Amino acid sequence: EIVLTQSPATLSLSPGERATLSCRASQSVSNYLAWYQQKPGQAPRLLITDASNRATGIPARFSGSGSGTDFTLTISSLEPEDCGVYFCQQQANFLTFGGGTKVEI
Amino acid sequence: EVQLVESGGGTVRPGGSVRLSCAASGFTFEDYGMSWVRQAPGKGLEWVSGIYWNGDTTGYADSVKGRFTISRDNDKNSLYLQMNSLRAEDTAFYYCAKNTGPYLDTYFDFRGQGTLVTVSS
Numbered sequence: 001e002i003v004l005t006q007s008p009a010t011l012s013l014s015p016g017e018r019a020t021l022s023c024r025a026s027q028s029v030s031n032y033l034a035w036y037q038q039k040p041g042q043a044p045r046l047l048i049t050d051a052s053n054r055a056t057g058i059p060a061r062f063s064g065s066g067s068g069t070d071f072t073l074t075i076s077s078l079e080p081e082d083c084g085v086y087f088c089q090q091q092a093n094f095l096t097f098g099g100g101t102k103v104e105i
Numbered sequence: 106e107v108q109l110v111e112s113g114g115g116t117v118r119p120g121g122s123v124r125l126s127c128a129a130s131g132f133t134f135e136d137y138g139m140s141w142v143r144q145a146p147g148k149g150l151e152w153v154s155g156i157y158w159n160g161d162t163t164g165y166a167d168s169v170k171g172r173f174t175i176s177r178d179n180d181k182n183s184l185y186l187q188m189n190s191l192r193a194e195d196t197a198f199y200y201c202a203k204n205t206g207p208y209l210d211t212y213f214d215f216r217g218q219g220t221l222v223t224v225s226s
Contacts, residue, residue: 043215
């Protein structure tokens with residue numbers, strides 16, 4: 001099973017700042033990685049597919065990069081509504097999720 | 106607009122059974138694989154089970170294999186999860202998700218609120 005490790009566990013930033021979230025895979029997943037945002041009491045929302053493709057309706061301030069084992073989700077300028085927990089997920093070998101990064105604003 | 110409405114959750118005793126349902130609308134259901142993903146309260150996400158667009162192939166997490174059965178009815182635009190021999194560690198919100206493709210190698214489009222299954226004596 002491929003293990004996804006996300007860091008940091010919590011990120012505390014101010015509106016307008018840049019957020020950089022990391023997801024590291026225990027073995028290569030090529031570019032088969034997605035990012036999700038989850039707000040309290042809500043289902044996760046798909047943000048990024050195939051490491052760098054924004055899902056429909058996702059604002060341009062969200063971007064993804066990386067391949068192989070190291071991936072990054074960047075929020076270029078934080079908005080108050082961007083608070084929540086962010087998860088990465090791989091589909092290269094079975095289906096697994098990272099443990100999440102909580103973004104506080 | 107894609108909508109997924111989960112139902113069937115509740116409190117069940119260890120060893121008991123429950124059947125979850127998911128009513129889908131807003132997309133051509135028979136074109137997409139579907140999955141169940143769960144989340145224990147305050148914890149992370151775990152893929153539980155998935156099914157091909159045509160129902161011919163299914164997949165399960167090791168933690169539920171042999172106890173849970175996924176199925177679908179394309180005529181009714183519905184997805185199901187039969188959960189047997191339930192354990193305390195199965196306590197979670199269960200989300201129905203539309204796969205991004207017809208098969209099991211996929212990302213997830215979550216559009217429901219989930220249904221809570223609590224396993225407790």
